[in-house]
Every structure is written in structure tokens, then in C-alpha cells.
Amino acid sequence: MRLFGRKKKVEEPEETLETEMKDLDKLTVGADSVDIPELPSELTQLKEVAEAEAEKITEGLGESETLLEPAEVPKTVEEKPEVQLEELPLKEMNEKIDEELKQIKERMKDLGSLNKLTLESPEMISLMELYTEYKDKLNQFVEELNRMDLTALASKRTFAAIYKFRACKGLSEIKRQIKKIEALCKKAGFIPTKVHDILESRAEDLVNEFLGEKSKEE
Numbered sequence: 179m180r181l182f183g184r185k186k187k188v189e190e191p192e193e194t195l196e197t198e199m200k201d202l203d204k205l206t207v208g209a210d211s212v213d214i215p216e217l218p219s220e221l222t223q224l225k226e227v228a229e230a231e232a233e234k235i236t237e238g239l240g241e242s243e244t245l246l247e248p249a250e251v252p253k254t255v256e257e258k259p260e261v262q263l264e265e266l267p268l269k270e271m272n273e274k275i276d277e278e279l280k281q282i283k284e285r286m287k288d289l290g291s292l293n294k295l296t297l298e299s300p301e302m303i304s305l306m307e308l309y310t311e312y313k314d315k316l317n318q319f320v321e322e323l324n325r326m327d328l329t330a331l332a333s334k335r336t337f338a339a340i341y342k343f344r345a346c347k348g349l350s351e352i353k354r355q356i357k358k359i360e361a362l363c364k365k366a367g368f369i370p371t372k373v374h375d376i377l378e379s380r381a382e383d384l385v386n387e388f389l390g391e392k393s394k395e396e
Contacts, residue, residue, distance in 0.1 A: 260332035268326070268341035275319060275348035282312050282355045295366045302366060309359045309370050316352050319345070 285308060289301050296302070323345060328338050363370050376384065 260330060262332060262334075266326055266328070266331075266338065268338060268345065271319065271322065272341055272345050272348065275345055275352070278312070278315055279348055279351050279355075282308065282352060286355065286358070292362050295362055297367050299366070302363070302368070305359050305363060306368075306370060309356060309363070310373075312352060312356055316349060316356065319349055 285304075289304055292301060292305075295305075323342065328335070328342065331338055360370050
């Protein structure tokens with residue numbers, strides 16, 4: 179008798195196989211048609227609310243994308259309008275400066291010799307009038323020149339430079355005459371630049387100041 183014999187193959191009955199095949203077919207075919215139980219009404223409402231909110235967010239994103247489109251960047255540097263030399267009164271200014279320089283020299287000449295000028299001299303008042311008048315005119319010419327934007331000239335920039343050069347040279351001659359008047363007045367004992375201080379000062383302060391100066395001289 180053999181203890182270990184060849185294992186006999188057991189054949190499954192055909193009926194069992196057919197039954198299993200039918201059960202498998204049922205599972206496969208019915209997989210697509212399995213009924214999903216309906217959600218409770220509360221869950222259904224929550225689902226609908228969530229879907230509505232998601233739709234709003236999607237629409238909002240679309241609008242924000244439109245709003246966030248790059249806008250046109252404004253120009254930070256304004257372009258200067260071009261200016262023609264004919265629009266600037268440079269030539270006329272030169273003529274005026276030349277005329278004023280001629281006038282102040284003639285008026286100084288008319289005063290005659292001022293070597294013995296004193297505070298009591300009648301020429302002193304005339305000199306102070308000249309000083310005030312031409313100092314104001316000098317400031318006016320300088321301010322007018324500074325207001326002109328010569329860098330915006332479209333053409334003839336060289337001519338503009340020549341006119342400005344001549345104007346400033348003429349103004350320097352007027353200032354020289356003003357300085358000459360100032361020196362004559364100082365020599366006579368009066369400082370023109372102190373006019374404002376004198377007018378604003380108290381009389382007793384001026385008296386005491388002059389008294390102190392006189393004491394030093396003695």
C-alpha cells in the first residue's frame with residue numbers, strides 16, 4: 179500500500195461552474211445599474227447651496243480678472259511744449275537794458291563831482307533816488323530772465339544764448355553803477371542797505387547808537 183499516492187484531480191461539477199458564472203454576470207451587468215439611495219432632504223439642500231456658492235465664486239473670478247487687466251500707465255513726465263525764439267522778449271529786453279544803462283550813466287554825470295558829498299548835500303537825495311530806482315529795475319530784469327524757459331526752444335538756441343549773455347552783461351554794468359552810488363553814500367556817512375533797518379528801528383536806539391559811535395571817535 180502506498181502512503182503517498184498521486185493526488186487525484188477533483189473535477190468540479192458543471193452545474194457549480196454555471197451557477198458561479200451566472201452570479202458573476204449578474205454582478206458585472208448590474209454594476210452600472212445599481213440604485214444609489216437618495217440623500218436626505220437636508221443634505222440635498224446643502225449640496226445645492228454649495229453648488230450655488232461655487233458658481234458665484236467662479237463668476238467672481240471671471241469679473242476680477244477683467245478688473246485686474248493692466249490699466250494704461252499715466253505719463254509721469256510732461257513733455258514741454260516747444261517755444262520759438264520769436265515768442266520770447268529777449269531782443270526787446272536787451273534794448274531796454276541798454277537804454278536803462280545809458281540813463282543811469284547820464285544821470286550820474288549830471289550830478290557833477292561828488293568828491294565832497296556829505297549827508298547835507300542836495301545830491302545825496304538824488305543819489306538815493308537813483309539807488310532805489312535802479313536796484314528795483316535790476317531785480318525785475320533778473321526775475322524776468324529767470325522766468326524764461328530757454329531749454330524749451332525748438333530752434334535758434336544759439337541766438338537765445340547770445341541774447342541772454344548780452345542781457346546779463348548789461349545788467350552787470352547797471353549793478354556796477356548801483357555799487358558806485360552805494361560807495362559814495364557810505365563815504366558821506368550813510369549806508370543805503372540800512373534804509374529798512376533805520377525805518378524800523380526805534381528813534382532812541384538810533385540816537386544811542388550814534389552817540390556810541392561819536393564817543394569812540396573822540
